[in-house]
Amino acid sequence: MSLSITLPKEYGYVLLTATATFFVSTWHGMRVAPFRKAAKMPYPNAYATTSDIDKADSEERKKAMYLFNCAQRAHANFMENYNSTLPAILIAGLKFPLTSAAVGAVWTVCRVLYARGYTRADKEQGKGRYAGMAFWLCQAVLYGMTGWMGVQMFM
Template sequence: MIAYSVTVPKEYGYVILAATSTFFLNFWHGTRVGLFRRAAEIPYPHPYATAEQISSASPDKKQAMYLFNCAQRAHGNYLENHPSMVIAMLVSGLQYPRTAAVLGAAWAVFRIIYAVGYTRADKQEGKGRLAGSGFWLAQLAAFGLAGWVGVQMIMGQA
């Protein structure tokens, strides 16, 4: 059996900063959802405007409800992907701290573009979110890099 000790590289601070930025990004998402909720007049604890609410609303209110649903969905998608991305950054950063930090920063920037695009009033069916789809590339790269760190550990190269 090979025993490992983990030595954290000096540059790991970049990884920690990239991961920490995602916590603030989550707060930003929640704040945006709250603003869209207020504009749509959707009371708590309702997570979305229902089809019935939207169909009986005025045209302006329909738009506000639609955008609230889009903001809520963007936040939901963020929450679905956040834990695995942060774990991938923290693991891959043990061996490749700068690369992990860059992937994390790119992921966060693309997540902002995704959320803002999703709530563009001029883009129907949430198609504005596609401008931020690059987060998938950063996320998949981080997943692969974390896996590669595991392989290197098994092979005794890490």
């Protein structure tokens, strides 16, 4: 049995959007390092614990540890969502290439806004991340398009 898939001409946009997510993923990982350095958190500690923060020698270091945790959490949140969103972009793009590429691009921008907002020193309790929360809507649209493709295959 042979199976062939014909990709729409516009699928190149989908691949460019997917490529952009690779760079944002790398950026997330690299972005944590300066926050780690400022917090003076040694490897392999993934986060500053409450006791680490309580023992900090200054308010500035406590804030640096808090922001390090925020940077780590933004990166972790990205990774938690990336493993289902990237395939959704690629799969939905088979039938809806322009929409998938556009929604995927907005998702990518929102992930940058989320990470940058989460680590804003002037925002308390990570509330700056709200700037990029539209990524959830983008994910829902991508998941919906992918699911709709499956439904259409059975109809």
